[in-house]
Amino acid sequence: MTKKHVLTYILLAIACGASYPYGREILIQQEPSGYITISNFTLNYLLLFVLAGAISPWLSSKLSLLKRFKKSTASGIVMLTLVSTLLIILTLVGLEMRWS
């Protein structure tokens, strides 16, 4: 066990102790409290963009037609096309009812 490990264990013990009272309150709650923000801009959309952004460079490198463009431009186009298509599909099948 290295010194780095020992230090990390000490920090983990402190983090565990510090988060315990707050975590406990969450775990023992009985019913919903507070307001819920409802928005069309959800974390899921952001994750979809991140996912599309992550795979688009790889995808664009596979498309020979896009070789003439700079990779960044191609990535952007691929990413936007992917996300837009996905959103349209989700809307069409009724999985995302609030998107308009």
Added chain:
Amino acid sequence: MQAPRKYIALAVGLLAFGYYTLLSAKQWTWIAVSSDSGDWLMCSNWWVVPQPVGSPLYISLAHLIGFFTDGNATVLAITILLSCLPSAITIMLVYLIVLKLTDKLWCAVASSSVLLGAGMFLMQSTILEEYASTVCFVTLAFYFYINGKRKLTALALGLGTAIHALVVPIALMWFVFAIREGRWRLWSKPLLTYIIAGLLPYSLILILMYLDTPRLLAGGLTLQSMNEYFLGTGRAIIGTLSIFEVPNRLLAVAEILLMSLGLAWIALWYGFKKPYNTAKLMLVSTIVFMLWMHVTNMDPFTWTFLCFALPSATIICGLGLSQLRLKHTYVVSAGALVLVLINSVFLNANVLAQERPYATVYQQELMSLSDGSAIVMTAGAWSLGLFYVMSEHPEKNLIPIVFPYGALDDFPDYGVYMRKKFGLSGSNTLELTQDALDKGIDVYYAGRSSKQWRIQETFLFGESNMTTLRPITGLSGVPLETILHTEGNAR
């Protein structure tokens, strides 16, 4: 397996069972997000469609237990048999799985200790809820998988699915990973086993929809009510967390994971490292899916789904420990045992249920009302609690006016049920309440006096000494539309 190791597995299971049983709530409670318990208890008395999306195996088991027990004995029996016991089996399975994968006794003991010390897992193991049983079957499926028992893997996944539909995506991922290895033919028959054990039981829900059961949580067997029942809730909450709520949600996730896993993070870090075989992919995919499920879900209480990921996380922790020196195993085990002790004081469901007895106070106050009283309440803990009392004491003829049932077009059968069963007419909560008042029925509002529940603004209230119920004397004149279409309104 060597005989002493088998006995240790048994000892781990028995120890966990004793620990969970000791700390379990001994009365009906809503703590640890167990407000659905009213629903399951109703199902122990009545054959009725439960909350979406059905849980056919769980309600069947609850009904079986309800056949032999009554009142608080049912609460206790369901809690111990369907929460404490499955969780203890899960702890034992984690021990056996890590032992099988690493062949290191101390790593197996440390991993099961980490799960035993996880506060999040503890809270779902000591109250009346369906997650402990579901997680047990998923872990059992993984145990069978690593032992090469394909049909039993599919059967266990199927039984888990028959309790909670969220096992479907897990099962799909697992099947895809297994089939990726080029063994499609080997998995075709187990797939059939899965469909029979996991999906076929949901026909019970369709049968209950078809039959003349109380229309409390679902309508009859029509396409509209099936669409609303099976997809409505998921559509409303899954993946719909507003980006503005993300910082708070991430902070909450960090808090409950840090306090639950204690010193196991270094081992987890090593466990997550490559190489990845099919078994490890199954574990990681389960964790990632459940994290996504909770982090993007609008319902802040979906941390309960993270319990699905905890056995996988502790198995990965065991894999990580097997790569580290034995000292790490001792440190992680010691940390877990400290958490086991601390949790027994601060996360003791038995004590917490007595300190915060909203469910039982509500039950007692409902029982003190005159027969035939009507209760207006929001859908959730209070409505499910009332349904339970209605099923336990049908002779009291309590009338449930649930908001927003009837105010929306997605549950028309509720209006028909109210008219036929209780003789009340109205197209929304206010009209039903007014009709009850006009007929001279005593009408009460159930729920705490909180500004969150804006439906209260539509009523005038009389004086009352009760904690959970307030008599409604009339309508205040505030239109229902302003409540229904207000952002942030909880209903």
